[in-house]
Amino acid sequence: MRYLPLTETDRKSMLAAIGVRSVDDLFVDVPATARRAGPVGLPSFQGEIEVERAFQAFARENLGTGSAPSFLGAGAYRHHVPASVDALIQRGEFLTSYTPYQPEVSQGTLQALFEFQTLVAMITGMDVANASMYDGASGTAEAALMANRVTRRKRAVVSGGLHPHYRETIATYARYSDFQVDLAPPDPTATEDLAARIDATTSAVVVQYPGFFGQIRDLAPLAAKVHAAGALLIVVVTEVVALGLLKTPGEMGADIVVAEGQGLGNQLGFGGPYLGLFATRDSFVRQMPGRLAGATVDVEGRRGWVLTLATREQHIRREKATSNICTNSGLCALAFTIHLTLLGEAGFARLARLNHEAAMALAERLGQVAGVTVVNDTFFNEIAVRLPKPAAAVVDDLVDAGILGGVPVSRLYPSEPALADLLLVAATEVNTPDEIERLAKALAEVLS
Amino acid sequence: MTTTGHRGLDHEEPLIFEQDSPGLSGVDLPLPKGGPDRLGGLGRSRPLGLPGMAEPQVVRHFTRISQRNYAIDAGMYPLGSCTMKHNPRLNEKVVRLPGLGDLHPLQPVRTVQGALRLVDTLAHWLKTLCGMPAVALSPAAGAHGELCGLMTIRAAHEARGDARRKVLVPESAHGTNPATAALCGYDVDPIPANDRGRLDLAAFKAKLDGSVAALMLTNPNTCGLFEDQVIEAADLVHRAGGYFYCDGANFNAIVGRVRPGDLGVDAMHINLHKTFSTPHGGGGPGSGPVVLSAALAPYAPVPYVVHDKGGFRLIESDPKAFGRIRAFHGQMGMFVRALSYMMSHGGDGLRQAAEDAVLNANYVMARLGDLLSPAFLGPCMHECLLDDHALKDTGVTTLDIAKALIDEGFHPMTVYFPLVVHGAMLIEPTETESKASVDQFIAAMRALALRAKSGDAEFFHESPTLAPRRRLDETSAARHPVLRWRPPAPPAAAAE
Amino acid sequence: MSARRYTKDHEWIIVDGDIATVGITDFAQEQLGDVVFVDLPAIGKEVTKGGEAAVVESVKAASEVYAPIAGTVVAVNDGLAGEPAKVNAEPFGGGWFMKLKVKDPSELDGLLDEAAYRAFVAESH
Incomplete structure (x- = not known):
């Protein structure tokens, strides 16, 4: 067994040093009825050759987005990740270290987190960001809880343009943490009037930018109304690359910004692990969940970093903590940091522009397909199109043509028949004009 | 003191923001066409302030700061309760295989049958090792698993019209336990430890009544001891109509020798990043699947995988489920690594470990x-x-x-x-x-x-x-928090 | 002005007319270590005797500060926001927490005087 360094001789001498005859004597506190002597009913150990073969077999039964033209988005996006990102995050010093509880020997992780926090604050246009959350959806639920603490109210108004999984996640947290949610109906045209839903009990209004259906709206007028009512505006971004091109949420008056950071540095990976970005205003920092790295000096006066403001957290505050969260998405945050650092100001803007141009080409070309209507007046890299028949069946037919043609809205809203004909289609910098042409032709064929 | 501030292999490394060469980028991308956009007038006009660096600078920066981390690769890392064990690189290789790493979570289910079979295989290993009939895979970390477990318990009680207010948590518990119970709407009632470092059964009994939703007990416990009266405690909480939530943070001590199901456990999260060695990555991502007893299984959150004649399916909405706690299906990258680790060890090797x-x-x-x-x-x-x-x-x-x-x-x-x-x-x-x-x-x-x-x-x-x-x-870090870099004030502004 | 009185939770209180000043004791600040943050109540908040009124934090601990008597918060020590170290340096002076409008002066009778508090600290620690 290649991962176990103790030899039989070692084990014998160690048992002797302990003063017991066998390892069974170390398990004496296990009640007799629960001790298991025999085999566990699972296969025996295997070498790398066999294990790798087994995983290749798993992989072969899938159609990866790298092997077919793919236009899937809806909260997870395929982007080019520079080769150095993966090489750097696999350095053992990053990969195999723990949470930086001993700062003297964790300055690498702490400095990377400090840089990450700064990058997140910059791209969201906010004062301060934490060291990351599990993912965008759980981060959004945490933002709603934070707004309750800040406003001492307990009712969140949730946009119909918010990702349905995020809506379900907030609703679940709300049911068990005992606060109210007012879920506005799904809003493909982004014409809802959220201000009409705000009252004196509203703690937060939660909107997505760009919306789940791809629309982009100026949030400043809404922010003014939210603030006038004493509530907070939570802005959710599920495609972080959009921030390379768009006005920052902070510029439009956001109080908390939550984003899914997967789009930078992280593979699609069938949905996880992903990366929750979480940013807010300085004045709310003590109500913020999650870890924070901060700057300080050592006893010789040299600059260094530590985890700080830990009294908000569960290991000190226990049942009074701001959240039960105990981990962040450290390695995903590092991948994000390296990718965004490689891009820099110019590269990030160019990447975003390429995405937008690919989506403009997509929208134009799909709009020419008979029976297809583009719903959006505005978009970043994803659009909703209305089809003359249920989108799920169309997507299935496109698979036969070797194309992963988008996400049928019915996959996420199974009980909304009015949305059954809507298809979400995304294009990023990795989609070629040829792929867009193939999609349009296949779609025309499927619909004919 | 050296002239550079470096000391041999230990380099003083400025922040990326302090190495800004405006206009540089470490990624060569095609030139955009330019022209009109469809952003509805919401295009950004101001710079964000991101630094410009070429690839060699970026690689050197992150290499240098990495060398300021202790790591399990480099030496013994005996952090109790964190389980810093070797992270096999095979697991890193297989998680990046084309056909696994590049799967989108919302692809048509028939294009991801291998991924779902992998998830189902992982579930089989976890259920077998725990002696429990079901597992909820979506939690993103241990504390998220605790939340999932307690929400399942609350849903089960509410389904039978038996709302309960209290969760009993030993004083020795990890802070996440009381924090989770509070987040799930419960009052937390602490139970003292006895002089043997274990649950004080008499104190526990005294607090047990019809208002108790669950006992939340870590086993082996945070003192590194097996709770030798765990079966009695489970029986007692069951008789009072409550459930036994086990914090499985220390499951790695008993894999293959003890099945939590045999101890009366109703729900237990398993930290894949501890027990099954998915890398800690400087603080996550983790993964916290929750094994469930038959009584709790129907209330598990969406999504989950089922297998029938037509192959594997994903159930993404279910009225009986307590809800959803994240986007998408779970920490697939951690599932792949943990299964690779388990298959490498085998049932026999896990027990030996x-x-x-x-x-x-x-x-x-x-x-x-x-x-x-x-x-x-x-x-x-x-x-x-x-x-x-x-x-x-x-x-x-x-x-x-x-x-x-x-x-x-x-x-x-x-x-x-x-x-x-x-x-x-x-x-x-x-x-x-x-x-x-x-x-x-x-x-x-x-x-x-x-x-x-x-x-x-x-x-x-x-x-x-x-x-x-x-x-x-x-x-001073806590008194005067500096949580991000800010550009130095321009000289003119400073003079004002 | 009354003599300083104490609680077993290590708060002190001094009453001048119907206004009481509340802080934490020298012993409390020493146990806590370097104070990094004090979360003070809103002006106008009604506090009950023994109820949570403030939170005082060191790097690795957070402790509730309880109101020794019932009353309405009429002032808080804003200076602590910029200089929490005052709680360590001058617990009985510049490190005060809040002023309360006293609701029921008789509640003071149940509190410890200095000798009794000293004896309590010596005995329990």
Whole structure:
């Protein structure tokens, strides 16, 4: 067994040093009825050759987005990740270290987190960001809880343009943490009037930018109304690359910004692990969940970093903590940091522009397909199109043509028949004009 | 002091923002066409302030700062309750295979049958090792698993019209336990430990009534001990109509030797990043699947995988499920790594791993017991808990020992946890340390203990002296938080 | 002005007319270590005797500060926001927490005087 360094001789001498005859004597506190002597009913150990073969077999039964033209988005996006990102995050010093509880020997992780926090604050246009959350959806639920603490109210108004999984996640947290949610109906045209839903009990209004259906709206007028009512505006971004091109949420008056950071540095990976970005205003920092790295000096006066403001957290505050969260998405945050650092100001803007141009080409070309209507007046890299028949069946037919043609809205809203004909289609910098042409032709064929 | 500030292999490295060469980028992308956009007038006009760097600068930056981290690859990392064991690189290889790494979570289900079979295989291993019929895979970390478990319990009670308000949590529990219970809308009632470091069964009984939703018990517990009255405790909470939530953070001590299902557990999260060695990555991502008893299984959250004649399907909405706690299906990257780890070990190797982990911890206890003070008598599980009685009147604290260990080339053990033991030092060697490595750690600890007792407190207060940084000022960091870099004020503005 | 009185939770209180000043004791600040943050109540908040009124934090601990008597918060020590170290340096002076409008002066009778508080600290620690 290649991962176990103790030899039989070692084990014998160690048992002797302990003063017991066998390892069974170390398990004496296990009640007799629960001790298991025999085999566990699972296969025996295997070498790398066999294990790798087994995983290749798993992989072969899938159609990866790298092997077919793919236009899937809806909260997870395929982007080019520079080769150095993966090489750097696999350095053992990053990969195999723990949470930086001993700062003297964790300055690498702490400095990377400090840089990450700064990058997140910059791209969201906010004062301060934490060291990351599990993912965008759980981060959004945490933002709603934070707004309750800040406003001492307990009712969140949730946009119909918010990702349905995020809506379900907030609703679940709300049911068990005992606060109210007012879920506005799904809003493909982004014409809802959220201000009409705000009252004196509203703690937060939660909107997505760009919306789940791809629309982009100026949030400043809404922010003014939210603030006038004493509530907070939570802005959710599920495609972080959009921030390379768009006005920052902070510029439009956001109080908390939550984003899914997967789009930078992280593979699609069938949905996880992903990366929750979480940013807010300085004045709310003590109500913020999650870890924070901060700057300080050592006893010789040299600059260094530590985890700080830990009294908000569960290991000190226990049942009074701001959240039960105990981990962040450290390695995903590092991948994000390296990718965004490689891009820099110019590269990030160019990447975003390429995405937008690919989506403009997509929208134009799909709009020419008979029976297809583009719903959006505005978009970043994803659009909703209305089809003359249920989108799920169309997507299935496109698979036969070797194309992963988008996400049928019915996959996420199974009980909304009015949305059954809507298809979400995304294009990023990795989609070629040829792929867009193939999609349009296949779609025309499927619909004919 | 050198002219550069560097010290040999240890480089002083500025922040990326301090290395900005405006206009540079480390990624060559095609030139956009330009022209009109469809952003509705919401295009950004101001720069964000991101630094410009070329690829070699970026690679060097992150390489240099990485070298300021201790890592399990480099040495023993005996952080109790965290389980820092070897992270096999095979797992990193398979998680990146085309056809696994590049799957979108919302692809048509027929294009991801292999992924779903993989998830189902992982579930089979977890259920078999735990002796439990179901597992909810979506939680993103241990604490998220706790939340999932307690939400399942609350849903089960509510489904039978039996709303309950209270969760009983031992005082020795990890902070996430009470924090989770509170987040799930419960009042937390602490139960003291007995003098054997275990649940005080009499105190527990006294608090048990019809308002108790669950007992939340860590087993093996945070003191590194097996709760020998766990079956009685489970029976008692069941008779009172409550459920037994087990914090499975320490499951790695008993894999293959004890099945939680045989202990009366109704729900238990498994930290894949601990027990099954998915890398900790400097603080996550983790993964916290929750095994469930038959009574709780119907309330598990969406999504989950089922298997029938047509193949594997994903159930993404289910009225009986308590809800959803994240986007998409779960930490697939961690599932792949954990399954690769499990298949590499096999059922037999997993059991051997648990035994070696327990053996290494007891060996440390036996070799340190005469100089330092074990908190409790008897064999421990996978971690050895010392208190600071042996340091009394030396002027040396638990923290000082930890910092001195850094200079000896080790990562410190967990300190001041669990809270129920004064000056706790919780040492978890894990099964992937060789005897030579554990012996060297023991020798270092013995030397430090003797030095402390010899009256050389000053030495400890100065340490560490050989790390990239010496002790850092956490007080000023908290009093005047600096949580991000900001550009220096331009000279003109500063003069105003 | 009354003599300083104490609670077993290590708060002190001094009454001048119907206004009471509340802080934490020297012993409390020493136990806590370097104070890094004090979360003070809103002006106008009604506090009950023994109820949570403030939170005082060090790097690795957070402790509730309880109101020794019932009353309405009429002032808080804003200076602590920029200089929490005052709680360590001058616990009985510049490190005060809040002023309360006293609701029921008789509640003061149950509190410890200085000798009794000293004895309590000596005995329990």
